Amino acid sequence: MQQDRWTLALAALFVLAAVLTLAVWIPNDIETGLIERFRREVMIGDALAPTGAAVGVLIAALALGATSWFRPDPFDDTPDRQSIAFLLRMAVVLVLGLVLMVFTGPVVVESINGLGGEIGTYRQLRDTVPYKYLGFAAGGFVLVFGAIRVVENRFSMAAAGVAIGAVVVLGFIYDVPFDNLLLPPNGDQ
Amino acid sequence: MGVLDHVWLGVLAVFTAEPAFSIFGLPISITLVMVFSGFVGGIVVGATPGLGGPFAMAVSLPILISVFGFTPDALLPVLGFLVGIMKGSTIGGAVPAILFNTPGTPDSVLTTFDGYPMTRNGQSGKALRVAHFSSVTGDTFSDIVLITSAPFLAIMVERFLDFPEKAALIILSLAFISAVVGRSVWKGILGALLGLFFAYIGTGEDGYPRLSMGSEELGNGFPLVSAVVGVLILGEVFKSMEDMWREMRERSEITMIEEKGDNKLRLADIRRILPFVGLSAVIGTAIGALPGIGSVLAATLGYASGKKMYKGDKSFGEGVPEGVAATEAANSSVAGANLIPVLSLGIPGNVSAVFIILAAESIGGFNPGPTVFRVIPDQINPEMVIVFGLFTTMICANILNWTLGGIFMRATGVMVKVPKQRLLAVVLLLTPTAIYVQNTDMFAIYFTLFFGFIGYLMRKLDISVLPFVIAFILANRLEEAMRQAFSATGGNPWFLFDSPISIAFIAIAVIVVVFFARNKKALG
Structure with a gap:
């Protein structure tokens, strides 16, 4: 069961990291938003790409956790x-x-x-x-x-x-x- | 200028580059010398268990750039050297697999199944010759497919794909690579998303570099070479060193088994193995053209197909040349086809292609992708000249492979005795040194070690590193395509679903992920 715990811990770590990134890091460390308006032109802001990546990490980590919980697939050679x-x-x-x-x-x-x-x-x-x-x-x-x-x-x-x-x-x-x-x-x- | 003019200019660029030396008054261009050097180096590295083509590429690239500089003239010698390594390491990997039952590269594992039993039967010479013939035939076939298909595919991409479709195509490629590489689809996707996220740190269009936490070093973003070499090479060095540290086992004495009987490759042998070589070459080329699927799967499928086709007295696994031929033709025919996605779509599908992109990005003047095949009326497209020069170096490497490859290959058996831990320790110094002379900043070394640690952790946690690296490389291109698509569609947030082609790409991406998430265990 140790190997499954590693996957669950990994998923939990990524969920936490993604939430912190979305809630704290991105809002405080990027000066433009998701979408920007400049001289009546609408354009993608600097925050969109990292936000998309972080949301993706959150979803993939939740899916990894759920998969590991319901369909465990132990692997060898985990850190010890x-x-x-x-x-x-x-x-x-x-x-x-x-x-x-x-x-x-x-x-x-x-x-x-x-x-x-x-x-x-x-x-x-x-x-x-x-x-x-x-x-x-x-x-x-x-x-x-x-x-x-x-x-x-x-x-x-x-x-x-x-x-x-x-x-x-x-x-x-x-x-x-x-x-x-x-x-x-x-x-x- | 037409395509044929560019082909001719590409050939000339290889043969009439600055001469390195002359033989009987005939100048030998530096590009040819580099192809030859890379080829010989590749065979030696491939024959060294634990090392492989990617190691040699990572270690040599900064040295090559230091030697040749950042001018367009540097492109073909550097790319020629990398092509030489790619070809050489492919055949080199079979040597320790056949002679010592120790695969030099992961895709040579199946070569041991029949190669080593042949050696035990005193047929090592024949096994090496079969491996060489099959490998070179598969590789040549793969190159022909690359040279003939990549330009047409690229022209189609340029004609039919606009910004939204290009963004959707990158998403599809990343989804595909994440889904097929490694054991877990979700871990593959996590790896790719992490690669994207790291690439976005310190970049952006605003004056303040995003996510840099006010740090000047992070404000320039992570150097591409630090991320790629750190994750791919140092991560592997750390993991391999830990494995060796754990095992602490004495290397068992390596003994050469004497050859006996007829060890030449006769015409009858060639007739016997040719159907297996042909089938495996087609399998390997088809697999190589898909991003992310490596030569290990090609070798496995080639061997399995050969086993089904074989109707001899001895069965596969007991030392039949057809087994060696099926494996070697399959894993070698991946090499050329692997460059199809890079040159036609600009998407690197495997580690060798990553280093071709890295070389092109580091030197400048060549951006692999569909635009390199753009014909400009009454003008020379220098990128098309480079790409046909690259094809010429591949043909030269193949000629070397046909003529001298077998001789070099049979001479590298001794490499199996090199202590791997000492080689890796030297790589541990060589890699940061090479990174430093390129960037002249200790932070580049610190970043490389940081990414090495990430690469180590990913390997320990069973997360494939290839999606991470490819996503890191493609991140800025994906963002740029999305920005332009958004603007081009007048700020339509649903631009990815604006055309049937992009809808199809996104739908295939979803289907691939769902399919592999549900069936990967069964497929494995």
């Missing part, structure tokens, strides 16, 4: 505690990888400046070797190595090798041949 455990592990890897990607370069540059290096801001150095590679290398390594670590549940030199190889090859593909391309996060620093 193991899914949450996996997602948490992956979230740690992704957040850590992205934080390192965004902040490694600026932190290293500020540290050198703090030690009296006076090398300028990271923004000034974001297309300069080696600073432009710092964030991508650190964050990219953690993303690849961490994801392999999560799945294999062990640290291995082979995983580290794959991560280093991926960072080097991607850096080479995107950065070396193109003057106008910037590796993450250098474009919006």
Whole structure:
């Protein structure tokens, strides 16, 4: 019965989301109505399409709930505690990888400046070797190595090798041949 | 300029593009090189269990756009590469299915039924050759149907469909895709409606971007590439990684089984399998032309039909070449026909078509749909030139497939040994990097990961991702068609019921949904 509960919960969640969207989000976050009049011309407003989609979600969710209630069709592989455990592990890897990607370069540059290096801001150095590679290398390594670590549940030199190889090859593909391309996060620093 | 002039210009555009290099003084155009590269890459990816054409397309598209830029000259090399991947991955998927009983792509599952028993009988070489011949024959047939039917269908659409009918046609397509994909019609419809809703965030005609909650990042809307690649690729990466994490099983030792006896494909073999190839090619092409129905169903129907037709000593499933031929011809003949709805209606029917649209939208200058076949008196329609160039790349890929495909295919058996979790981890870095170099904004990466999470959840909750992606792509076109239809009918709120054609489309949409909602379990 667990699988049927998932479908019913999904239907209930979508019904609630659709009602909130129709009652709160759309009226407060769209400045034109369903139909607009402008210089005697009648036209469709910005609210119509999302309202139609939300009403559709409401109807489909009610139909899904009713179908699941009267004609249950259990399916395998629903989310469970193991899914949450996996997602948490992956979230740690992704957040850590992205934080390192965004902040490694600026932190290293500020540290050198703090030690009296006076090398300028990271923004000034974001297309300069080696600073432009710092964030991508650190964050990219953690993303690849961490994801392999999560799945294999062990640290291995082979995983580290794959991560280093991926960072080097991607850096080479995107950065070396193109003057106008910037590796993450250098474009919006 | 007539249609034939455009055909010729399309052929010239492929062969006389900027040369990549010369062989004995003969310049080889970059487009041909890209078709070849995509084809070889597609075979390798198709032969790697767990990966497939869509993965390769998603990963390579941003790189290709970075290399070729956003000019019309970039269209044919990029589309040629994607076509090459599409064709290559179709035949590559049969390799691990036949040699190791491990399907490289979902539609190769049925290839294992007879392919692997043939390998165990020492007939792996013959099984691969049968698979290759059947696959290429089916694919070629499908391409011929595409090339001959898409322009006529497009001209009919342009002639008979106005804005209300076009809006009704998009609704019908979305209803059809939602109804036929996945196990639950209502979940399919929910997926499509969510795709529409997400596409409406941060867009609209008013100065204030709707539903953006005042956020500058949401105010630009979700980038199309983030939504498509996130849901299709990262969602699959997360789900596959979780599956592998759960299983934690050691990969069993893979052993090659030696060939014995005659492994060549003889004329007698071809005569024997040809009726099965022909029947499956027709089935696959018919199914491929309908949006949303994938190659898995084509392979299933092709195999089932072949089984009924077969009258040999050994039965299907015991290692008969006809079984391999029936499956491979059916799943390969979906590929070309899948582009019929894209090129004639502008509606992508499957994942490969989604990436063709994504490439066209990213580069610009080519909007797949009925208008590409519009003949403008005394003028060249550049979009028609591109579409005939695209057909030319498909023919080139088919020639490659006939001549070199078998050799490459038999050489990729080793790909089954590549650890999938390590490949997927690299894809986890490659995808955001590729998205970033295109958008130069960390929010594009965050959005991609967000859509990856949505794609993961949809897979876990048994909601098919294809209706979501196709609805996201078509959302703005649907809204635009409705706005114009509303204006054109003088503000008639019942514009969808204003003409017999649009009434028919809406009625068919309702019938399809009701039919599949009532009968899907039985059909499954």
